[in-house]
Amino acid sequence: MKRHIAVDVGGTQIRVAVFSENSIDPLEQKKIMTQGEGKTPIERLVGLLEEMWPADGQVNSIAIAAPGYLEPKKGIVVSAPNIPGWINLPISEILNKKFDVPVLLGNDANLAALGEWKFGAGRGHSNLLYMTISTGIGGGIILDDQLINGANGLAGEIGHVISVPDGPMCNCGKRGHLEAVSSGTAIARYVKEKLETGTPTVFEAGSNPSAKEIAAAARNGDKLSNEAFESAGFFLGRTVADFLHILNPSILILGGGVSLSGDLIINPMRASLEKHIVSPEYTKNLTIVQAALGDNAGLLGALALSLNY
């Protein structure tokens, strides 16, 4: 029996899971810290793969979900800002030489979209937009049942689309991106800035509430906290309207920590979406749902990539 090995590399953790061909429940799964013991992240990954390698050697492929800018076809991590040394890293070549099996590579948010399409909330949809909203905003696009990579694997960078020209500074150093107005970071910044001007709220002056704490306060009726979600949802809906005009998906899947705040973000997003679409045709058959695979989306997306190989 051929096994599929899926890898999800993040700035904090590396996860590896071994799957059979017939189940999304892994035969074996382990996670380690991305850095430590004086070894490079790639050395640590190789070590974990050696440790978990099936004794009979029957492996179909290694599929890797990695963050940052990648060239999936070439198997190169162009730049992954959270992982030291991962600049122009030919990860597929390195692992292929070591393990002598095909190595597949995909951006983690793109593969999360593929995972939701194959195994999660997007099953049955051929045209899908997946967004992960947490400290940042990322995404993935499936059109006509194909994961969209673009010419160099850089497609789906939907967090860095301009939502408010000349607006708040984004984590990337440019201004006004969707990530700068609708992410968890943006929600926390909204409250922090209003706190400093003395706006009444349950939070104490000088405190730094997280998006999760702000969601809890909003549910308890804190006006400022609700405003922060309304602002994030308004810009999210306005920009998602443009995504619909460009891509016309039949389902929008929201993942990431902020999506767990549910109606707090989805209701203002939906209102703004309806206001900004140019024709009701764009939303009349549009499903909007929360992601189903949670933290496993990247790993299961890597599995989906492996099964399609």
Add this chain to the structure above:
Amino acid sequence: MKRHIAVDVGGTQIRVAVFSENSIDPLEQKKIMTQGEGKTPIERLVGLLEEMWPADGQVNSIAIAAPGYLEPKKGIVVSAPNIPGWINLPISEILNKKFDVPVLLGNDANLAALGEWKFGAGRGHSNLLYMTISTGIGGGIILDDQLINGANGLAGEIGHVISVPDGPMCNCGKRGHLEAVSSGTAIARYVKEKLETGTPTVFEAGSNPSAKEIAAAARNGDKLSNEAFESAGFFLGRTVADFLHILNPSILILGGGVSLSGDLIINPMRASLEKHIVSPEYTKNLTIVQAALGDNAGLLGALALSLNY
């Protein structure tokens, strides 16, 4: 020999061309006015098809490029504002009943993209963004060698993406769309508004210069006319940067009347594009060119659709 019949329907003209399988030079081509003689546009189209129908009846299919919102898979024109009576028109069913051959339907800008990809400036590119910039702005997207239709055939509506939130009114009735700041209409409006405030220019107060006249004046050094193109190009580049982030094409093809102004629009667009992309990876291998097929793009796109059928 099977013939391919291509139809390009516009608000002013209906064009029909008969092609062999092996050439993009039509065996026969005719055009008529869309309206007239007390007949409906669909009656006029049927009449022209009957007139041009090959005597031996050997026809592979009829492929139609039509404006407005369509459902290509269902063969329905949902709404074509410039063609009286074309609301929820089952055009494919009507023509299939009449002529007993398969009838294919596509949005005119989407099919122009397909035409440029198959026969024009986009040959050899698998990931292509086509924009037509004239009185309005439309477009079409090819990814992984597939025309992107989206779930309901509404994808590629790139003229109605927000470029300047709460900005100038668009032809569609919403504010700040790309079409409202970067189309020929927007360029003419820019000059008209400045004329009214007494800005020095070669144009007389109260005149209504067209985008084409403004391009000529810009080339002759008229400062206001150059400003109008710089403004249009700036917003175009900023919004195209977002299209690159989402789609990551390897070629951007510019068609439509305004694209013929060449460097006047392309230079400020390119400068703005470089300023707004989040990584140089998006433009380092990006080709930017003018469309090659001119007025024939829709007709040849319909032919391409027919050949792929």
